[in-house]
Amino acid sequence: MKKSSLLFSNELPRVSELGEELLLIYDEVLPKKSPAFKKWMKQFSLSYGVRAGEELKAVEKFPAHIFKIVQLCENTSSRRLTLVVAGGGSVGDFGGFVASILKRGVKLVQMPSTWLSAIDSAHGGKTALNVGSAKNQIGTFYPADKIVLVRSLLIAQPEARAFEGFGELLKISWIAGGKLWADLSKEYEITSATVWKYLAASIDAKNKVVSKDPEEKSGHRHILNLGHTMGHVLEAYYKLPHGVAINYGLDFALRWSVENKIMTVSEYEKIQRSPVVGYLLSPLRDELLQTKASLLKDFRKLLLSDKKKTRSETLRFVFLKKPGHCVIREVTVDEVLMEVCRQKEEELNG
Numbered sequence: 094m095k096k097s098s099l100l101f102s103n104e105l106p107r108v109s110e111l112g113e114e115l116l117l118i119y120d121e122v123l124p125k126k127s128p129a130f131k132k133w134m135k136q137f138s139l140s141y142g143v144r145a146g147e148e149l150k151a152v153e154k155f156p157a158h159i160f161k162i163v164q165l166c167e168n169t170s171s172r173r174l175t176l177v178v179a180g181g182g183s184v185g186d187f188g189g190f191v192a193s194i195l196k197r198g199v200k201l202v203q204m205p206s207t208w209l210s211a212i213d214s215a216h217g218g219k220t221a222l223n224v225g226s227a228k229n230q231i232g233t234f235y236p237a238d239k240i241v242l243v244r245s246l247l248i249a250q251p252e253a254r255a256f257e258g259f260g261e262l263l264k265i266s267w268i269a270g271g272k273l274w275a276d277l278s279k280e281y282e283i284t285s286a287t288v289w290k291y292l293a294a295s296i297d298a299k300n301k302v303v304s305k306d307p308e309e310k311s312g313h314r315h316i317l318n319l320g321h322t323m324g325h326v327l328e329a330y331y332k333l334p335h336g337v338a339i340n341y342g343l344d345f346a347l348r349w350s351v352e353n354k355i356m357t358v359s360e361y362e363k364i365q366r367s368p369v370v371g372y373l374l375s376p377l378r379d380e381l382l383q384t385k386a387s388l389l390k391d392f393r394k395l396l397l398s399d400k401k402k403t404r405s406e407t408l409r410f411v412f413l414k415k416p417g418h419c420v421i422r423e424v425t426v427d428e429v430l431m432e433v434c435r436q437k438e439e440e441l442n443g
């Protein structure tokens with residue numbers, strides 16, 4: 094798989110350096126939030142604004158978008174055209190998909206504008222559309238030629254967003270271990286500046302995993318789902334931001350890893366002593382795992398609808414042995430639900 098070049102920049106990049114003939118696909122929120130972006134985007138002769146969100150990725154709406162985009166690009170050359178995609182993960186998934194099929198594939202520059210997209214979704218080459226309520230059912234592997242990380246654009250997001258980004262940052266630092274976790278573990282405060290500080294190292298860590306299994310053939314790439322099994326359930330059930338839900342999901346995965354004797358108690362305690370773990374959210378502490386029967390029934394439905402399940406009643410759960418060492422095990426949906434009950438009991442019994 095092609096390697097994307099990374100550009101870290103304090104300000105929006107020079108437009109002339111992005112390509113010869115350019116089409117900007119951008120989240121309409123950006124010019125409203127940022128006067129600098131509004132001025133910058135005027136330099137593009139071709140641009141297409143979109144509203145971010147899962148609707149943008151709906152395959153039913155795609156023909157209308159591609160019709161307008163093809164019209165916009167009618168006088169461009171397939172060899173010279175570069176799509177510049179500015180926005181969060183939904184705009185990136187949509188724009189990346191467009192780039193992969195427009196004129197049988199044109200050059201692509203991703204400019205992520207949310208922490209989630211800057212840390213995670215802009216890297217690794219996955220593009221996606223949704224089919225009905227089933228997320229990411231259609232897509233291509235199409236790594237960007239260039240990914241531009243603009244500090245002023247990312248830092249301008251509300252501070253609460255940095256905390257959402259932290260969920261994914263913690264995930265990748267546990268997957269990677271080594272220096273990334275050693276450094277992050279010592280942080281006492283998580284702010285936008287902290288997330289920016291660890292951006293390069295966390296992207297590097299994701300790319301290392303992706304390079305071993307670029308098109309998800311060997312299964313290794315699945316470790317990137319650490320924290321995501323229970324995370325997705327809590328995200329859907331409690332309508333939480335993705336990064337917050339993943340933060341909860343990581344706590345669940347860690348406790349289950351100890352229960353299954355994949356992680357030792359002393360390793361668990363060592364992690365808990367790290368200052369940064371003060372930012373780890375616990376679904377138990379926040380009472381998100383009440384074991385009433387209706388909740389378990391709803392969790393079951395959500396676990397079965399998660400696309401990461403393999404056969405109908407089993408899924409591949411990512412456990413952590415220690416930072417830098419994940420273990421994937423096939424588990425049944427019932428085992429996940431039993432672990433929900435067990436963690437709740439354990440909490441009640443102190």
Ligand SMILES: NC(=O)c1ccc[n+]([C@@H]2O[C@H](COP(=O)([O-])OP(=O)(O)OC[C@H]3O[C@@H](n4cnc5c(N)ncnc54)[C@H](O)[C@@H]3O)[C@@H](O)[C@H]2O)c1
Pocket residue numbers: 120122126145146147150180181182183184185186206207208209210213214215216217218219220221228229246247249250251335
């Ligand atoms: N391709 C992948 O590998 C991959 C990985 C993880 C997630 N995803 C996808 O990413 C999407 C979620 O990403 P997201 O949370 O970035 O979604 P998003 O694009 O929907 O953005 C979230 C919200 O932030 C707003 N926003 C964007 N930039 C902003 C800025 N600079 N300041 C203020 N607000 C801003 C958007 O308008 C939107 O309301 C999902 O569709 C998910 O499936 C893809």
Ligand SMILES: [Zn+2]
Pocket residue numbers: 213261321335339
């Ligand atoms: Zn995620």
